[in-house]
Amino acid sequence: MEDKRFTSVDFVNMERRFRAHFFNSLSGFKSVNLCGTEDKKGKSNLAILNSVFHLGSNPPLMGMIMRPATVPRHTLSNIIEQDHYTFNHINKEIIHEAHQTSAKYTRTQDEFEMVGLTPYYSDNLRAPYVLESKVKIGLKFRERVNIASNHTILIVGEVVEVILPSGAVGLDGFVDLQEAGTLTGSGLDAYLETKKVARLSYARPYEEIKEIEAFMSMMKE
């Protein structure tokens, strides 16, 4: 297959939607999550995010990128009001419902109701999880960082609770997301399953890499 080269002149000349699809997919596969929040009156909100990433393990921190002027609406103000929010992994059974949360509902409409997903509350958090989601992550707001280059916002949160299938956690701590049914995202609208190629051993100079053997759950079946 021939290679094609694009440079900055081409980017400027791209039609707006073409450019959005192009760069949203170019950056590689993404973590897709439903972000659950509530306002002070307890009204819940649910928004799909494709910009969640790992920031650190100790303390456990995750980042997400938000555009203040556009979607997801209400999520940012709820996080700041209640200090808590949730990330909920998306599986094959709920992709239509998850994607539908990106529709522009009004402030008085609850996305859980509108798309048909079930809020689930833990005692530890002022934010709803998605019951249908198999991997549920509860976070406490830590830091808001402004990115000057394009006026996006990085929201940093500390993980304070995790609820997931016991069999998906390995003896070494690795969470087998394929086993848990978690999907990955590409671009603005694609959802994909995964199939493990390999886990590879810790790399050292002049030492050959080995494939790590089959997954062993930390939990007894």
Add this chain to the structure above:
Amino acid sequence: MEDKRFTSVDFVNMERRFRAHFFNSLSGFKSVNLCGTEDKKGKSNLAILNSVFHLGSNPPLMGMIMRPATVPRHTLSNIIEQDHYTFNHINKEIIHEAHQTSAKYTRTQDEFEMVGLTPYYSDNLRAPYVLESKVKIGLKFRERVNIASNHTILIVGEVVEVILPSGAVGLDGFVDLQEAGTLTGSGLDAYLETKKVARLSYARPYEEIKEIEAFMSMMKE
């Protein structure tokens, strides 16, 4: 399968490596890339990254997270010296070589040589691409943002060049990464292939989501 709940007390008590595996995989699937740089003398460097993400389309911006005190070594200083760097997607054929770049080589050692990958230079960039990589992204350094919560650094770059298989770009701009053979990553050491479940139409309230039909390349075969 039973659910298991972990809270902050459990995180503190986790063994250090267990905690690293747990949180690195918990955040969802990742974009894995090789980052190519060179120093002022033209000595090249290659480092594997699992923290690249989309920041915006106009201008086209991508972010990456770095830990200043640890790996990847030399990448940050090279980016600041030369103002340019590359992201190169990882495919199945080069996962061992790609993973091996995470070994702690000395400053005088060139990862390209040490792991057996081929530098490829474009006239537009003071940084090497990886010839074996099918999706090559050239960036210009834009901004360094310090994240106070854990002293990590967000590096923002503007995409100035893209080289990829012509057949992987759709009529609507969507880049079919599965078609291009791009892998996704999980945790610290897992690499996975993807299989598309669906692309879904733009969501609007009270409108049913449709699956977007088969991929049509913008290029004639």
